[in-house]
Amino acid sequence: MVNRRFTTARLFHDGFKQASSAIMGPEAGPELPAQQSLEWEDLKSLKVQRDYAAAQKSFDKREYHDVLAILNRLLDIDKDPRHYALLGATLVKLRMKEEAAQAFQVAGSTESRHQLKYLREAMRIHFSNGDDISTLRIGARILNEALADPDMAALMTGALMRQDMEGIGAFRKTLGESAVEAHRHLAVRSIKLAERSEEEHKLIEDVFERFPDDKFVRNFYLSIARDTNNYEIVDKYQPIVDAEIARGDLEAIRSEVSLYNMRWCGDEKVNAIAGADTGQKKPAGVTAKRHAMPHKWGDKLRIGYLSADLWTDHAVMKALRGVLEAHDRTRFDITLFCNTDPENLRTRNSANREEWGKIVSVRGKTDEEAVDAIKAANIDILVDLQGHTADNRVFLLNHMTAPIHVTWLGYPGTVVNVDIDYLICDRTVVPESSIPNYYEKLCWMPETFFPNSVAHRPLPGSVERQVCGMPDGAFIFSCFHSQWKYTRTTVDLWARILKEAPDAYLYLICRERFGARANLRKAFADAGISSDRILFGDRLVDYTSYLTRISLTDLGLDTYPYNGHTTTSEKLWSGLPMLTYKGTNFASRVSESLLNALGLPEMVADDPDDYVRRAVHFYNNREELAQIRKRLHANRFTHPLFDADRFCRHLEKAYEMMADRAKAGQKPDHFEVPALPARSEPFISRAA
Incomplete structure (x- = not known):
């Protein structure tokens, strides 16, 4: 019997069934002669109409328990889809959403004029309950209708997005053509x-x-x-x-x-x-509630890192890997809460990740399941490594996952709408004057906030320029950043440099997609720079070859307002002097932080005009640039930038200082991590 679906809602008590049978007899009606049977059916029909009208009237008067009592009798004798639809609407009002979705699903299981309407409502309620699988199952049964109906297309798209499943593209055209704002927003947002x-x-x-x-x-x-x-x-x-x-x-x-x-x-x-009106919202009062939660601290600090970027070829892991391996396991337990795409693990990871810490997958888990996994590990400090970047699970931090919440490394800025205590930074990328623009308290690292390591970075190889499409003997400026960093501001500055360095070339990493290279050539041509002076490459080479190409150029040029981060580190590791200028936000100050940590403050210009002036100066004074390159080569093994062990000790001290405040019942506050004494010898012996 279909009505058994709703026994959990106490809709079909034995008493109700017995009363209904006493009035109307068995569900099929008594056995009567033909004429009397017709009369019985007429009476039954009148009874059904009367009860349905009464139920509707009670619904309109918000007497929802009366509605349930009437429908309890009515559904025993008549399974009209309208009755199940009214039941569903009533259960919604009573906040029994799971049962409401089932009722609408039953209403839509029978062919009727409103069948699609009922199924759409069942999908909507399932989706609002977070039951994506039930949403998708209904949509799959009526796929042609779901493909054509913007409301159902939106529900299917939302469920597929939350489940990280394929098939979204089939619904985008319908959403994009809808006059409903939310539909077209979903079309592009997906x-x-x-x-x-x-x-x-x-x-x-x-x-x-x-x-x-x-x-x-x-x-x-x-x-x-x-x-x-x-x-x-x-x-x-x-x-x-x-x-x-x-x-x-x-x-x-x-x-x-x-x-x-x-x-x-x-x-x-x-x-x-930016982004304040997108995504989830930070629940009111959640920070105070989390800080008030009881917590059992252990002998070791339990650190959890949350990320989807936990594979060796990712830029973040190129920077972080050596630090994870350097953690002192006698004082720290390390757990990686991994949201990494299995395909990236299969094709783009070469490490034994167990060397980084215990791996706990949160891929494919609901927020509730992922939060349970984090809480089960009794983490002391949860560090989100992504912020609002691709495939993040940063909103898990809105569910009181640990006594201390931290953001670091993968996202160069404040993280809106998320319950976070600390942002790990340094005084270059986030000076004290920037405090009003950050939601988090600041943990200022000494030297730099950005980790690096020599352990898994090969030194550049030796190859002739011509092999890489570069002219011999020419002065070559270069930028190996992602092409979206080549803003109009940046390209205009580069054009000014090239005008004053008439024999120089500019080598850029740029994928040949959607006309990007043609657009860059046109921008330079419009500024009076011949297109044959702009050289293009891509990243589709092995890592050693990539670093070798960097080393073949003469002077790296940074971008604004989003500097190189890992790519700046790679340029410096490859022995390439790189020029930047002082920025105005976190993302535009990163290269300055890295250059300072390598002992090259003279490669930080004061402003855009000084950036152009210094670039042209180095073009005209190549011996001076050669001396800087020589110093850079030596500093790689003596200065803090690539000293993973030193950085890790500073990071661990930061965690201990955060924990000490929490254990003492003190609220998070800005603090500075003290620097270890400077090294007097190279931290590693390696041929330059």
Whole structure:
């Protein structure tokens, strides 16, 4: 019997069933002669209509328990889909959502005029309950309708996104063509920009063409323009965004993905607002509740690292791996809460990850399941390594997972809408004057916030320039960052440098996607720089060959407002002097931090004009540049930048200082980690 589905809701007590049978007889009615049977059916129909009307009236009067009593009798004699739909609506009002979804699902199991409406409502309630599998199962049964109906397409897309499953693309066209704002926003938001296809790229363009006043869609349109170095689009729409900010209209900023905002905006105040209206919200009072929770501390500090980037080829792990391996296991227990895509582990990981710590997978787990896994480990300090970057689980920190919550390394800025105590930084990337623009308390590391190691980095090889497509004897400026960092501001500065260095070339890493290289050539040509002076490469080589290409160039040039992080480290490790200038937010100050930690402060210009002046100066004074390169080679093995063991001891001291405050019942506060004495000898012997 279908009605057994609702026994947990106490809808079908034996007493109700007996009373119903006494009035109406068995469900099929008594056995009567034909004419009397027709009369019985008429009476039954009248009874059904009367009871349904009474139930509807009680519903309208918000007398929901009366509705259940009437429906309890009614559903024993008539299984009309409308009755189950009313039952579902009533259960929603009583906050019995799981049972409500089942009721609407039963209502939609019978062909009727409102069948799709009932199934759509069942999907909606399942989705709001977090039951993605039930949502997807219903949608799969009526796939053609789900593909055509924007509401159902939105539910399917949302469930697929939460489950990290394929198939989202089938619904995007329907969503993108919808006049409903939430639908088209979901259409573009569901696209992973870094991995987008030609079709997905075109969809964003088409949606913006249809809705040019939609600021949320405009954000994505500008993001793909920046990603493909389409400066004509950027030049057209960026002034509109700037004007909105100037007059205090921050609607577009609040709805922009935070990471995409810091790719073009060097204003810390704006960075702190970006993304405030996207994603989840930090629950009110959650920080105080978490700090008040009882916690059992052990002899060792239990550190948990949360990330999807736990594979050796990822930029974060190139920096962090040596530090994880250097942790003092007599004082610290290390657990990695891993959200890594199995494909990346299969094809892009060469390490035994157990050497980094105990691995606990949270991939594919619901928030509740992942939080349970973290709490089961009784973690003292949970360190999120991603912030608002791809495949993050940063919102798990809104579920009181540990006494101390920390953000570090993978996200160069404050993390909006998340319950975090500390941001690990240094006084270069986040000076004291920046405190008002950060939600977290600051943990200032000595020397630099950025870890590095020599353990798994090969030194550059030896090869002729011509093998790498570089002209012999010429002066070559270079940048090996991701191409989205080549902002209009940066390209204009590079064009000024090339104008004053007439025989020099510029070597850039740039994927040949969506016309990016052609766009860069055009931008330089418009500035009077011949396209044959712009050389392109990609990253599709082994790591040693990649570092070798870096070493073949003469002077690295940094980007603004998003500096190189791992790539700056790779340039310096390869022995390439690199020039940056003082930034205005975390992301634009990283290279300065790294250069200072390597003892090369003269490679930090004061401002954009000084950046151009110094680049041209080194072009004209190559012996001076050669001396800097020589000093750089030596400093790699004596200065803090690549000293993983030293960095790890500083990091462990930071964790101990955080824990000491928590154990003493003190609230988190800004603090500075003291530096160990400087080394008097190289920390490793290695041929330069």
